[in-house]
Structure formats: structure tokens, C-alpha cells
Amino acid sequence: MESVKSQSYDVHINELAEASLNQHVANRDYSKIFVLVDENTKTHCLPLFKKIFQHPIDAILEIQSGEENKHIHTCLQLWEDLSNLGGDRKSLLLNLGGGVLTDMGGFVASTFKRGIDFINIPTTLLSMVDASIGGKTGVDLGSLKNQIGVINQPEMVLIFPEFLKTLDPRQITSGYAEMLKHGLIQDKAYWKDLTEKGGFTDASCIQRSIAIKNSVVLQDPTEKGLRKILNFGHTLGHAIESYCLDNPDKKTLLHGEAIAAGMVLEGYLSHELRGLSKLSLDEIKKGFSKYFDKVDFTPDDIEAILQLLKYDKKNSHGNVNFVLLQSIGEAVTDVKIPEELFHRAFAYYKE
Amino acid sequence: MESVKSQSYDVHINELAEASLNQHVANRDYSKIFVLVDENTKTHCLPLFKKIFQHPIDAILEIQSGEENKHIHTCLQLWEDLSNLGGDRKSLLLNLGGGVLTDMGGFVASTFKRGIDFINIPTTLLSMVDASIGGKTGVDLGSLKNQIGVINQPEMVLIFPEFLKTLDPRQITSGYAEMLKHGLIQDKAYWKDLTEKGGFTDASCIQRSIAIKNSVVLQDPTEKGLRKILNFGHTLGHAIESYCLDNPDKKTLLHGEAIAAGMVLEGYLSHELRGLSKLSLDEIKKGFSKYFDKVDFTPDDIEAILQLLKYDKKNSHGNVNFVLLQSIGEAVTDVKIPEELFHRAFAYYKE
Incomplete structure (x- = not known):
């Protein structure tokens, strides 16, 4: 290959x-x-x-x-x-x-x-x-x-x-999340292939994902601009992952499991703020639900996760900057989110 | 300036x-x-x-x-x-x-x-x-x-x-060692000025030292070649410094004090192996003795210091590579030293 x-x-x-x-x-x-x-x-x-x-x-x-x-x-x-x-x-x-x-x-x-x-x-x-x-x-x-x-x-x-x-099957599934992300941020056809045909562990899919990430990184090695799109799903996903790791009452999530939840949540924000269609949003939620169990968030969990957001290393000047989708395959960076939208995003995730 | x-x-x-x-x-x-x-x-x-x-x-x-x-x-x-x-x-x-x-x-x-x-x-x-x-x-x-x-x-x-x-005067003197080194490895006139006229803390001398170090670093930022000459005195000097820091019976040496001893010792090795004249060697020893007290090394100290040499980060493949002087103002790198010469160097230092 x-x-x-x-x-x-x-x-x-x-x-x-x-x-x-x-x-x-x-x-x-x-x-x-x-x-x-x-x-x-x-x-x-x-x-x-x-x-x-x-x-x-x-x-x-x-x-x-x-x-x-x-x-x-x-x-x-x-x-x-x-x-x-x-x-x-x-x-x-x-x-x-x-x-x-x-x-x-x-x-x-x-x-x-x-x-x-x-x-x-x-x-x-x-x-x-x-x-x-x-x-x-x-x-x-x-x-x-x-x-x-x-x-x-x-x-x-x-x-x-x-x-x-x-590998344990759960570890394999965790990897799907990043591959699905590569489709969502850059390559609609790849998203379709993955969600409709599968084949995640084929060498050709692995290579396709690597090629997408590589082309983004080559254009912006130090994460000043374009490379930020790779963080789609990760701003909330990291906070969720940190919170579950640190909290003995919560099941520890694998990275992919946390960012899968993060991508559905940030998909909702994309719909509210950047015109991602409701059809695409539902397609994203459905695409992830095929492989990832829904995480159960209590109101206290959500509060704690939103607190952790403030410490995410990508934040600057105390603001939380998000990568959102305009459509499947097209991401935008540096979007600020009104506080109340987070709660609506979690409500949509739970539906 | x-x-x-x-x-x-x-x-x-x-x-x-x-x-x-x-x-x-x-x-x-x-x-x-x-x-x-x-x-x-x-x-x-x-x-x-x-x-x-x-x-x-x-x-x-x-x-x-x-x-x-x-x-x-x-x-x-x-x-x-x-x-x-x-x-x-x-x-x-x-x-x-x-x-x-x-x-x-x-x-x-x-x-x-x-x-x-x-x-x-x-x-x-x-x-x-x-x-x-x-x-x-x-x-x-x-x-x-x-x-x-x-x-x-x-x-x-x-x-x-x-x-x-x-600053404490001892801290000032410690800085002299690196400035004298800059003369020894690259600029004989600067060595002469410093040892004959002094003026170490004048902005012009500080600038001259910075310019020498800078020109060496610019030619070899990652220390693959020329930059190694900045380590003159440091191979033995670092081992001496580490040994004294770690040994409660020894007076802790400031960095410049340790490498001043290192430069006299490596000056001796330069005389033995790279043709540095006896006159220049004595001039170096005398130059340093104006500002630096002689360190008292027992035979046990010397053994321990030679053991530490093996761990110096600049060593590769277990060999100890030295920077030596061909003359004052002219350094050579990557010289291997026969074991018995170290003992003769310490003997010369003690004289």
C-alpha cells in the first residue's frame, strides 16, 4: 500500500x-x-x-x-x-x-x-x-x-x-470516532462510505483517514488556523473524557467514545449557529448511534463538564472556541457559544 | 548599544x-x-x-x-x-x-x-x-x-x-569563566583583552561574548558540529560540578568555577594531544588562577569524577568526546582521550 x-x-x-x-x-x-x-x-x-x-x-x-x-x-x-x-x-x-x-x-x-x-x-x-x-x-x-x-x-x-x-472490540470502535470525524470535517463521501459500507479496519480506510489528517496538518503544522478543524467534537469531548476519568461514579470512557458524544453535541451547536441542516444533524446522530452507546449525563454532570471547558488548552483569553460544521464535509473554526445552547445540546443528545 | x-x-x-x-x-x-x-x-x-x-x-x-x-x-x-x-x-x-x-x-x-x-x-x-x-x-x-x-x-x-x-562577587567571577572560554575557542585578542585589561562586566565585553556565542550557534543550531566547541572545559567541568553538588563533603562549585577547572584540565589534554604549546597552556592556567581558587581533588574524587564522565549527555556510544584547543582561539572537536591522560591532567592542575 x-x-x-x-x-x-x-x-x-x-x-x-x-x-x-x-x-x-x-x-x-x-x-x-x-x-x-x-x-x-x-x-x-x-x-x-x-x-x-x-x-x-x-x-x-x-x-x-x-x-x-x-x-x-x-x-x-x-x-x-x-x-x-x-x-x-x-x-x-x-x-x-x-x-x-x-x-x-x-x-x-x-x-x-x-x-x-x-x-x-x-x-x-x-x-x-x-x-x-x-x-x-x-x-x-x-x-x-x-x-x-x-x-x-x-x-x-x-x-x-x-x-x-x-484488540478489544471496544478499542476498535473508539477508533471509528476519529475516522468518522475525518469524513465530517473534510470529506462527505468518506463519511457516507464509512456509515453506509463500514470497512473501518481495512488498510484502505486507515490510509484514507491518515491522508485527510495529514493534508490538514501539512497546511498548518502549529495549529494557528486550519488544523483546528481536527478538534471538531473534542472541545466538549475532552471535557467529558476528563470528567469521567476523574469521577469514580462515572464509567471511564475511551477517547473515541467521549468525542463521539462531543461530535453529536457540537453537531447540535453547528445546527443552531452555523446552518448545519436538521437532516444532516440527525444523520450525524444516527451515524454515531450505530456504533456508540449513549452516555448518561445527569444535570450535575453537565454543570461539571461545562466548568471543565474553561480549562481546555485550546481556549484563549477565557473564551471557549468551538469548531463547528456548516455542512457534512465543511468545518469552520473559532465559534463562540452562548452558554444556554450547551444545555439545549445535551437535551438533543438525550432525545 | x-x-x-x-x-x-x-x-x-x-x-x-x-x-x-x-x-x-x-x-x-x-x-x-x-x-x-x-x-x-x-x-x-x-x-x-x-x-x-x-x-x-x-x-x-x-x-x-x-x-x-x-x-x-x-x-x-x-x-x-x-x-x-x-x-x-x-x-x-x-x-x-x-x-x-x-x-x-x-x-x-x-x-x-x-x-x-x-x-x-x-x-x-x-x-x-x-x-x-x-x-x-x-x-x-x-x-x-x-x-x-x-x-x-x-x-x-x-x-x-x-x-x-x-550580585555576589563570586557570582560575577563565575561568569568570567564563560567569557574567557569565548576568547579561548574563537578570539585570541578577546582572551588577551580580558586577561590583561579586565572589564568583564562592561556592556561592550558582554556584547562581545554574546556575539561570539551567537555566531557559533547560528552556524550550528542543533549541535551537530561546530557548536560543540562551546563545550570546551565542560566535559570535565560538568562532571566536577555534578560530583561536588552531589557530595556533602565537597564545597558546591558555581558553574563557572567548575568549568574554569575543566578548562585548565582540558587545556592540558590539548597540549598532550593537539599541540597546544606549553607556553599557551601555562598562560591559560595563569589566566584562570587570577580569578579562580584551585579546587582540591583527592584521588577518590578524581576516580568518581571520571566515572561520572560516562554519563555526560554529549557522549555517544559510551565514548567520551572532548573539545580541545590547537592554539588559543582555535578549537577542535570529537577528540577521544586515553584514560591515563586524565590523571596526568589532574596532576598538572594541582602543580
């Missing part, structure tokens, strides 16, 4: 991923090669990776999976491990895992001795179609997501859809 | 620094302005800064001075402060302090919400002539210096030699 060219690196899929990785390492004089895994990818992905990778691995670093471990203390442990294991500026870190692991491993590599090379090998559908492109690295600060980080590009990103076979 | 143009930013001195700062802030739509101080700069520098700065300050953040506080936990506190005080992506951080503070403040700004603007206002001679240029930011990892960090440029660097009047 054809590779997708990003800024300073390429995204390679299947056979080409294997060949490119081995070629890259053969061409470089890396002093040490480290592989970062979590308890899941150690069991389910590392054996396959070891078959693919033709070079010696100096050490396997292991972290605990889960958003709750995506904080600076895990980074500190990894920096100490790299240092104790003799990592130096010419070391390479291979990040084998989902978005939490690749975000955190990318940040650790970007800051260890002011930056060593890293390669991302996403193992979840969500990280293949989202975290793999764009160079965002980082960790959470308390319950605030991705507050600490840098933008820095990997040497390459490698996609092996084979890894998806080992 | 004329400004020095660096990569994406300028270094301004005195009146031009004041005007440039106020102009820059007037031209930007910063959401919040934070000033980072330590207990010393809060007392001795903040009052003067407030007279100069014509814009409202939203909050003063304070950290404890000293290399022992230059670690990730201090950063965590600052990230939390920025977050709790409503800092967002359009906030500005003004770092008012020495190299520890500007290195750490630069790192905190570079990683908060994936990067906010920062301006460095160095208040020590050492930070004016060294940390102010080059974009290195970061913190220590245990006793290993600057292991965690990124290379990122401030919006501008502002030099007010007035701040030097409030």
Missing part, C-alpha cells in the same frame, strides 16, 4: 512499513535501540514486531497502559530508565502502543538529552488514524489532558493493521 | 532592551503575562524590572534559586501554577533570573500547552553571556545536568548590566 508523505517523515503501511523500518535502522548509526511497550503490547504486539525487526534491541521499556498513567511521573521513570541503560543522543526509541504510549514516548524522546530519534508504531485503530500524524507529544496535568508537551516529528510512522486483530 | 541578531530573535542591551520589550508586548495580544523570579531576583531585580516594564503583570511565579531545584518537580509546580492562574496558549512568560531560572522557565514555557512565548531577562553575568543565547532549555535528572530539555528559542533576550550590581 502506498505511503503517505508527512512533513519530515513518511507513514508506511504493511510490507513497506517493514522494509522502511529495517532500511532506516540499517542506514543510521544508532548507539542503542529501545522499544517502549505496555503490558498489552508486550504480550500481543511485541512478538510480531520482533519477527519484523531485523536489528538487535538493547532494552524493552515497559509502562502501564491507560490514560491515568499518562503523566509526568511516568516520563520521569522512563528518562531514568534511558539514562541508567546508557541511552545517549544517538539512541532510538521505538514506541509500540496506542495513543497514550506514542504521545508519552514521543515526549520522552523529544526531551531526553534535548531530543533523540523516535519511531511510532501505533497498535490501536485510534492511534493509527489520529495520534500517528501531526507530531503532537505530551502528557496530562492532573485531569487536564495533554497540558504538557511539545510538537515534534517522529522519524517515521509504521502501520500494521495486523495488530488490530488483538 | 547595538543589538545582536540571533536566529528567530534578537538580544537587546540596555535602553534598546527596554524599548524592544515594551514594543513587543504592545504589538501582541497576550492573554496573560507571568513573571518568573526566585527569592533573589524577587528582591533585587523585580523592582527595577517593574519600573522598566510598562504593561500590567498578571502574576509573579516564584521558585527557589539553586541548581538543586532545577528538576522536573519544580517544573510540575510551575505548570500547575500556570494552569491554575488561567494561563493559556497566548500567555507570555518572562524569565527574570540566572541560568537555572531561564533554563527551567524556558523549558516550562516550551512544554506548557505545547509551547507558549517566553522572554529571557538574565540577571547574572553567566546567564547574560551564556544561557541567553542558543535556545537550550531544560532541567537536571538526579545529579546529571540538563538531561531533560528541548531546544527552543525565546521571543527575545534582554540584557541589563545594571542587574550585576546586586
